[in-house]
Amino acid sequence: MNFQNAEFEMAAGTAGQLPKATLPEIAFSGRSNVGKSSLLNRLVNRKALARTSATPGKTATINFYRLPACRFVDLPGYGYARVSKSEKNRWAELVNGYFTQERRLSLVLQLVDMRHKPTADDLQMIDFLQAGGYPFAIVCTKSDKLNKSETMAQTKLFTELFSGRGIAFYPFSAVKGSGLDEVKALIERSIEG
Ligand code: GTP
Ligand code: MG
Incomplete structure (x- = not known):
């Protein structure tokens, strides 16, 4: 698959603004600051196509990026404590709207921080994806921040948590x-398969 020539397509702030489901979509889900935009940029080999920030809660809209054969969908991060209740409600409505619409969802990449135990919000999101029968896989981000023994311990934890449930993690x-x-191959398989 061609991962080049990605372009920003549009940002949706409400479910009503979501674009028509004309293309297969790869969605990026995870808590605020986990590295969704950074993964997206790496995949398309662009430094700053999706805006990244050390300040959590930067992406407050669903951002769509157009590739030749699909769309990348950067979902707003959840679990950031310092946002208002009304902002949290807006997030829930927007993301629920996305998942309940008839869309051509090929794959959800569910990101969790490899350094930590998945949060309650992470586990809730994973349960939601599995219960809803959405095609998804877990990407464990920031693996460069772990040393060898931490990597082994966290791999063991993720294996215990997810492998028994038939959930793959990368x-x-x-x-x-x-x-x-590996993530690129996963995306290709989800679109072609
Ligand atoms: P929101 O848009 O707020 O939901 O965040 P996000 O999930 O898009 O995270 P983003 O990609 O903006 O990354 C957040 C911070 O983590 C930035 O400072 C990134 O540079 C850093 N970061 C992301 N991925 C990695 C990684 O693999 N390794 C390291 N060391 N830092 C990372
Ligand atoms: Mg982001």
């Missing part, structure tokens, strides 16, 4: 690019 580093080929 360690990834946006800084080093490790795991990139």
Whole structure:
């Protein structure tokens, strides 16, 4: 698949603004600051197509990026404590709207921070995806921040949590690019298969 020539298509702030489901979509889900935009940029080999930030809660809209054969869908991050209740409600309405619409969803990449235990919000999102029968896989981000023994311990934890449920997980580093080929292959299989 061609991962080049990605372009920003549009941002949706409400479910009513979502574009027509004309193309297969790859959605990026995860808590605020987990590295969704960084993964997206790595995949398309662009430094700043999707805006990244050390300040959580930067992406407050669903952002669509157009590739030749599909769309990348950067979902707003959840689990950021310092947003108002009305902002959280807006998020829920927007993301629920996305998942309940008839869309051509090929794959959801559910990101979790590899350094930590998945949060309650992460586990809730994973349960939602599995219960709803959505095609998804877990990407464990920021793998470059773990040393060898931490990597082993976290791999064991994720295996215990997810492998028994038939959920695949992929360690990834946006800084080093490790795991990139595996995630690309996953996307290709989801679109072609
Ligand atoms: P929101 O848009 O707020 O939901 O965040 P996001 O999930 O899009 O995260 P983003 O890609 O903006 O990354 C957040 C911060 O983590 C930035 O400072 C990134 O540089 C950093 N970061 C992302 N991925 C990695 C990684 O693999 N390794 C390291 N070391 N830092 C990373
Ligand atoms: Mg982002």
